[in-house]
Amino acid sequence: MNLLDSLFYFLSALAIFSAIMVLVSKNPVHSVLWLITVFFAISGHYVLLNAQFLAIVNLIVYAGAIMVLFLFVIMLMNLNAEAEPRKNLWLKLFGILSGGSFLMVLVSLVRQTAELTGKTAQLKDGNIGLIKNLGKALFSDFVVPFEISSVLFLSAMVGAVVIGKKD
Amino acid sequence: MPIQYYIYFCLALFSLGIIGVLTRRNAIIVFMCIELMLNAVNLLLVAFSKMHHAAALQAAPQTTAGIEGQLFVFFIMVVAAAEVSVGLAIIVMMYRNTHSIDINFLNRLKN
Numbered sequence: 001m002n003l004l005d006s007l008f009y010f011l012s013a014l015a016i017f018s019a020i021m022v023l024v025s026k027n028p029v030h031s032v033l034w035l036i037t038v039f040f041a042i043s044g045h046y047v048l049l050n051a052q053f054l055a056i057v058n059l060i061v062y063a064g065a066i067m068v069l070f071l072f073v074i075m076l077m078n079l080n081a082e083a084e085p086r087k088n089l090w091l092k093l094f095g096i097l098s099g100g101s102f103l104m105v106l107v108s109l110v111r112q113t114a115e116l117t118g119k120t121a122q123l124k125d126g127n128i129g130l131i132k133n134l135g136k137a138l139f140s141d142f143v144v145p146f147e148i149s150s151v152l153f154l155s156a157m158v159g160a161v162v163i164g165k166k167d
Numbered sequence: 168m169p170i171q172y173y174i175y176f177c178l179a180l181f182s183l184g185i186i187g188v189l190t191r192r193n194a195i196i197v198f199m200c201i202e203l204m205l206n207a208v209n210l211l212l213v214a215f216s217k218m219h220h221a222a223a224l225q226a227a228p229q230t231t232a233g234i235e236g237q238l239f240v241f242f243i244m245v246v247a248a249a250e251v252s253v254g255l256a257i258i259v260m261m262y263r264n265t266h267s268i269d270i271n272f273l274n275r276l277k278n
Contacts, residue, residue, distance in 0.1 A: 004168070005168070008168055008172070012172075012176045015176070015180060016176070016179055016180065016183070019183040019184075019203055020183065022183075022187065022196070022199060022200070022203065023183060023186060023187045023190070023191065023196075023200070028193060028195055028196060031195075031196055031199060032199065035199050035203065038180075038203065038206070039206065042206050042209070045210055045213075046210070046213060049213055049214065049217050050217075051213050051216075051217075051237055053237075053241075054209075054213060054237055054240055054241065057241065057244060058206075058209075058244070061244050061247075061248055062202070062206070062244070062247075065248065066202065066247070066248060066251050069251060069252065069255055070195065070198075070199065070251075070255070073195065073255050073258065073259060074195060076259070077259075077262050077268065091189075091190060092190045094189075095186055095189030095190035096186055096190065098185070098189060099182045099183070099189060100182070100186075102185060103178055103179065103182035106178050107175060107178060110171060110174050110175070110178070111171075116170055116171055116174070119169070119170045119218050119222075120168060120169055120170060120218065120221060121168050121169075121170050121173055121214045121217045121218045121221070122217045122218070122220060122221035122224075123168050123217075126220050126221065126224065128216070128217075128220050128231055128232075128233055128234045128237065129213075129217075129237055133231055133234060134234065134237060134238065134241075137231065137234050137235075138238060138241070142238050145242060149242060149245045149246075152246065152249050153245070153248075153249055155249075156248075156249035156250075156252050156253050157252070159252075159253050159256070160252045160253050160255075160256040161256075163253065163256040163257055163260055164256040164259055166263075
């Protein structure tokens with residue numbers, strides 16, 4: 001097993017373990033911190049796939065901005081000591097059962113798909129993930145969605161202010 | 168790295184997100200599980216983009232095939248950021264009205 005394979009397995013195990021810890025943590029602040037670990041592991045996967053721009057954007061936007069927003073909201077609400085009020089064991093059991101069946105069905109679907117055999121994702125080579133090529137494509141072929149997303153941001157900002165203000 | 172490994176890993180992350188949405192009652196944790204599912208889809212999109220790029224590189228050495236997948240991921244991140252700001256504002260408003268973020272309180276909206 002070479003270095004890339006062991007990095008892949010390490011990052012995958014880290015991401016799945018942290019995702020499980022997000023689910024089982026009682027304290028919402030701990031959940032946020034474990035989710036940041038998941039995002040770091042996914043950024044490591046992006047670096048492994050040589051998608052360097054997306055790795056940095058994932059760190060800045062997700063692990064930086066969005067998670068800080070979550071932390072601010074949790075601390076504004078002062079939810080630290082509060083546990084979840086009702087424990088419905090059947091609900092948890094059926095939730096885990098339905099999620100597990102979803103996973104089982106899709107894994108068995110992938111296992112018997114003939115088109116996917118022999119296909120490999122290119123690790124550490126290829127230059128489409130570099131910011132030079134992505135920027136060229138973003139400002140030539142995808143310039144209209146790029147501008148529309150700025151309008152989306154403006155409307156989201158106005159919407160967040162209107163919803164969040166005290167009336 | 169075979170593409171099946173990425174598919175299995177992303178499916179596991181996505182299923183964990185689904186289990187979190189179905190089992191937890193805290194609105195913020197439900198929201199974080201939705202972010203987890205979005206990230207699983209993002210990683211799978213990048214893996215498929217690199218898969219198509221590797222296949223296209225053998226035909227033409229200078230091709231940029233597969234770059235659309237990475238741009239889709241970029242736009243998904245844009246939409247997710249907007250979604251989080253509005254969704255957290257809604258959760259704050261709900262907490263201000265009910266003093267709880269249990270999502271079972273939301274069924275009072277129908278009256």
